[in-house]
Amino acid sequence: MDRMSKNKRYLLAAAVPIIILLCMLAVPLSVRFMGTDILVETEPYDPRDIFMGDYVYLSYKISQVDIDKFPEELIREKDVKKLEKFRGHPIYVLLKKDGKFHVVDKVLLEKPSEGIYLRSRLEDMYVFIYRAENLDRLGRIPQYTTKEELDYYTKVYLDYNMERYYVSENTGKKLEAMSRAGALVARVKVYKGYHLLEELFPEETMNGAAVQY
Template sequence: MNKRAKQLVLACFVPVLILLGMCVKPLYTLITGEDMILQTKPLDPSDVFRGDYVTLRYEAEEVPIKLVEPSIVTRLQARGGEFEVFVLMQKKEGVHTPVKVTLSKPEKGKYLNGTISYIDKNNQGQETAFISYDLDNYYLEDNTGTKWEKASAKGEILAKLKVNNGYAILTDITTK
């Protein structure tokens, strides 16, 4: 094989290798990840271009300030911006809820990687940390979107996740 042919093979092989590498973490999480269930909050989406889907918000995205480490609050007040946090979760009545938000990776227990955006007052006037887990949309079978939108608007959807080292994949949704 001459030099030109080797370069062509290498040029074709590198993109394929990159694409395969992007699949490793999600597949590994699906195979080895632990199950977790999150409670959703009401939200009514509408977008004719995406087909049937439901947009999800989670109760675990609004964490009471008392569960957030003081160093995180200080960092947000001093510098602002978004940064990665670890949210330690505990199962209560069949649903996982936050028990602590920290900058350091927990050594034991189930946790999610999240991005803290800001601290503000929620609808009830309580100081709350707003955290995103990038688990927003779930695509559905055709002609089932209306049913799920109604359930979402009532806050009756539970989201099933697979979690491995804080990395989460939304695998399914169910109603209470």
């Protein structure tokens, strides 16, 4: 009896890492085989070191979301303490097709039952707090607001965890130049909020051919 118990424990110990590995693979495999292909535009990105040796950093147009795409309970809230409670809250970015590309339709606090959407988290609360502290009772922007300040009122940055595109070390200079110019299109496979960044290619081609390094 003791030997059988020991054997079960050994088998269980051996099975645990295999189960964990299978769980880790379940999501990307589901996205790969059941996901929907979408195209999203990149924006010019020019940090000091855009090309880090094994990946290129990307900026997407769907990452800069207009404030009016968010729920009213966030846009109209004037209590900063209530707004802070939303920090880190899961959000779901519902997408719609506009021409060749998918763009942001609206941002939801609850998981949608249908449609193509990406998961993210509400980390950039600065815009909402800035509005709460500076907009008047009617939600109007002061007339003396500069263009730079206007971005603080109207744009919210979202991170989709697909801002890095990995390549072989010391390669990808073409991608670096095109990323700086915002001339790349990303083909992304999406399934129930999860995603896989499949490939990048020049917008001028629009034929889905991957960039050659």
